[in-house]
Amino acid sequence: MSEATTGRSxxxxxGNRGIGLAIAKAFLANGDKVAITSRSEVTDLPAGILAVKADVTDEASVDAAFKEVEAAHGPVEVLVANAxxxxxxxLLRMSEDDFTSVLDTNLTGAFRVLKRASKGMIRLKKGRVVLISSVVGLYGSPGxxxxxxxxxxxxxxxxxLTRELGARxxxxNVVAPGYVNTEMTDVLPEETKDQYMKAIPAGRxxxxxxxxNVVRWVASDEASYISGAVIPVDGGLGMGH
Ligand code: NDP
Structure with a gap:
């Protein structure tokens, strides 16, 4: 008998915009209790989504956000590290700060939320972690x-994490998007957009x-035996990587 995969924290x-907001809406439609973090005040979220303030580069701020979510929805059972x-x-123009600040948000930020969430998951004896990576993580990208x-x-x-906590x-899992229409890609030069478009087998x-949809699925009971996987959602851009 499979466990219910609805009503989870x-x-x-x-999650205030872009891919994170779409993920929040997908879990909400699934009947889960959904919270998102944002650094700034959010006013126009769909009803039913709890917004808490957090900067993933700051451990205390992450802890405060978790406390708020736990009080409202219970221990976090599904964590999506998307920020x-x-x-x-x-490379030659990249300062050390350009490098470490991106690492601090994208990688150490995921570590901070993962560490905080894992305590509750161990106690709950269940949990789903989805880390939002990118096709360029394994494909590489100039600049x-x-x-x-x-x-x-x-x-x-x-x-x-799979090897540490897989038996619990x-x-x-990692979801690796290709080129997604959001504010992050809006600012890219037209030439870069054209180059991506030509390289994407899906042609869009x-x-x-x-x-x-893929994040919601990999966090569902249907995907209960998938762990440590890298799931590309890139229209074929990164095939083989
Ligand atoms: P957006 O730029 O639209 O959104 C980024 C989100 O990250 C915002 O909600 C932002 O919050 C949040 N964020 C940034 N820094 C921090 C921080 N220090 N603490 C807390 N939150 C922070 O990006 P996308 O929606 O496009 O991207 C979402 C994820 O998907 C990212 O990890 C990105 O790398 C990845 N991705 C995106 C692709 C694309 O083509 N768009 C392709 C592959 C991967 P705030 O509004 O407060 O700044």
Whole structure:
């Protein structure tokens, strides 16, 4: 008999816009209790989504956000580490701060929320972790040495977590989006967009909902035996990587 995969306490970091917001809506439609973190005040979220303030580069702020979510929805059973930034520039122009600040948000930020969430999951004797990586984590990308390093690091994180906590009914997977229409990609130069479009076998960019559906599924009971996997959602862009 499978357990119910609805009504769970779900937390998505960086859920006020883009892919994170689409993921929040997907879990809400699934009947889960959904909370998102945001650094700024959010006013226009769909009814039913709890917004808590958190900066994933700050452990105390992460802890405070978890306490708020736990008080409202109970221990977090599904964690989606989605918060991420880019600071693109070529290696020779990349400052150490350009590198470490991207790592601090994308990789150490995921570590901070994962560590905080794992306590509750161990007590609950169940949990689902989904780390939002990127096709460029394994494919590589000029001008993104910082970002690609942070995103491939998430693969080692999910796989190590799987080996540490896999026997406790906790799964950890990586979803690796390709080019998705959000504010993050809006700012890319037209030339870069054209290059991506030519390289994507699907011949189009991805919508945030197409990422959200896969995240919801990999956190569902249907995916109970998938852990440590890297699931590409990229229209074929990264095939073989
Ligand atoms: P957006 O730029 O639209 O959203 C980024 C989100 O991350 C925002 O909610 C932002 O919150 C949050 N965030 C950034 N820094 C922090 C921080 N220090 N603490 C807490 N939250 C933070 O990006 P997308 O929706 O496009 O991207 C979401 C994820 O998907 C990212 O990890 C990204 O790397 C990944 N991705 C995106 C792709 C794309 O093509 N768009 C492709 C592959 C992966 P705030 O509004 O408060 O700044």
């Amino acid at each position: 779900v937390l998505i970091t960086g 991420g930034i880019t600071k693109d520039t070529l 993104q040495i910082n970002y690609a390093s942070s995103k491939s690091g998430l693969v080692g994180m999910a796989r190590s 009914n906790i799964t950890a 960019f991805c919508e945030p909902e197409e990422i959200a």
